[in-house]
Amino acid sequence: MKFTIQQSTLMSSVQDVMKAISSRTATPILTGMKIEAKENGIVLTGSDSDISIESYIPAESDDNVNVENIEPGSIVLHARYFPEIIRKLPENNVEFEADENFRVTIRSGKAEFNLNGQNAEEYPQLPIVHTDNSFEMPIALLKQMIKQTSFAVSAMETRPILTGVNISLKDNILNFTATDSHRLASKEIPVEADGLAFSNVVIPGKSINELNKTLDDSEDTVEIYVTNNQILFKTRHLNFLSRLLDGNYPETSRLIPNQVKTVIYAKTKDLISTIDRASLLAREERNNVVKLSTSGQQTLEISSNSPEIGNVTEELTVTAIEGEELKISFSSKYVLDALKAIDVEDVKIDFTGAMRPFIIRPTNEEKILQLILPVRTY
């Protein structure tokens, strides 16, 4: 194989792909980066077996010629040396050549590197995706959905399936759900999917956060393909693949209470700062417990008490309180996470009693939902 390319073009692709490569891996070939030259461009692939990133450099784009003199072929190069070499090349023009004995020559200006590569056939085969089970959505929206749900995944390995975000698609509604069994975050959006449906697709929390970092903020759209054991997010030049979690995601819709006893309407910002202040005295080892009690039609009392440290009480005027009087304790961390994730000005909190989960939602929409279990205090 053989090609000539601009150093800066290659470097930015290499950097994208490097995000997926880990130096500590059980499979020796995965310490390398796969470089594949095709008639119409170059594909770089990196993987740590959990996630894989493919970056595509088209031979020609927008009347610019990116890659020249392409002779097709593929090779795997060690990811510890290859990126550094490309970064430090003296000139912008890079000639890349590999022979059938997996010897690679990289030439730039007067510098010449000879590297030992590995057979590309040894590299894991990424699933071949079919266009008929894909749908499209804007990148910005996907990133928002990730941000609003992924924080709620479980950090405990006891139930591995909960360490992921469950995605389902039905009747052109895309749903993301994450829960660690003490709280649940869920978000729905309408997408154009032509009746495509799937459920029980669970993306590991680590992968989805990595995806969030890898996608850049742009106006573009991302195509999403679901296969048996992997999910592919495809943008213009980047393919992000993640393995899925194996197992059945618990049925979460039943957890969401449908009758309401007390409703609080509040300004998100006020609520966040008040709870944040109260949590200063709440202790990590006691679940950061903060108490909330209603008094009258517009006042909340938020308090926290740690016998060894002291206590705090603060009154907060809210927009409205409807329904029964309420005293409830909850983890300030969970509530703060949820309020921050919702990211709207006004929220509505539905309570169904002191021992029942409560739901935080934006006042004017139903698409996002944060469910939190209260803490029992004596």
Next chain:
Amino acid sequence: MDTFAELAEIQPLASKIITNSIRKDRISHAYLVQGARGTGKRAIATLLAKKLFCEHPNGVEPCNTCNMCKRIDSHNHPDVHWIEPDGKTIKKEQMAHLQKEFSYSGMETNKKVYIVTAADTLTPNAANRILKFLEEPSRQTIAILLTENSQSILPTIRSRCQVIDLKPLNPERFKQQLIEKGMQATNAALIATLTNDIDEALQLNDDNWFAQARKTMVQLIATLAENVNDAYLSIHSQWEGLFKERKQQELGLDLLLLGFRDLLYFHMEKTASMVLFQPDGEKTSQLAIRFSQEKLIAILQLILKAKQNLKQNVHPTLVMEQLVLQIQG
């Protein structure tokens, strides 16, 4: 060994058990393959993995030429996990990694195979973690545990696996092989009992240290027979200088074991099985008369106990001192 047919030559029973279960599509979710070094444990694990992933299997045999087979050979297949001891034992972290791997779907296919080599070196923590997936096998996941030391496997693990016992290699056949390679018959007999690996055998044969070790051990036996009181001193004067590394010490005890076994064989007139002493040598009969059969059996047990102590990191000099004192007593 690239095919089950080749495997059948040295392990006819194991090969038959596995090929039958493949034919009837009743592959167990966990195998415990136990057998001494060089009996083909890895070959079995690799063959089984290849058979499961091979793209063009020929009956029960994998093709060995497809991309899948090649990558299993080079340990590059992402859905075949090899767990090897990290240092002396298999650590909890390695199992934690494996556990994580199991909560994920497969990378290329839905099948997963994990092969734990030297499963006897699992630390208790790691062993208890592995129990969990032996108990609740997920679909299309196969565990293959390999061990040389089947007694050290937790009974809870053993009871969840299909056990495949490998026959010890026929030392006679190996001895013939060594003689064909130009080794002396007397050396070949001894070395064939110590190792099953042909390269290691040839290396031992050329090793000056090995010749000396052998001499020292024969001397030690002689001292134990004739001048019991000097034996303790000879540990310090001769043994300590020569057997410095763990491997050497283990080999030394093996030599000692074989020496006393020879004397026992001599008593029992099974002279054909003797490896260290010459059956017709004058010295042999002199030494043999010094020990009764009961005494020899007791000594053999003491040596086995010493080997075990050495494995459990008892100080080697203390192990030898204790052994010699116990033989004296």
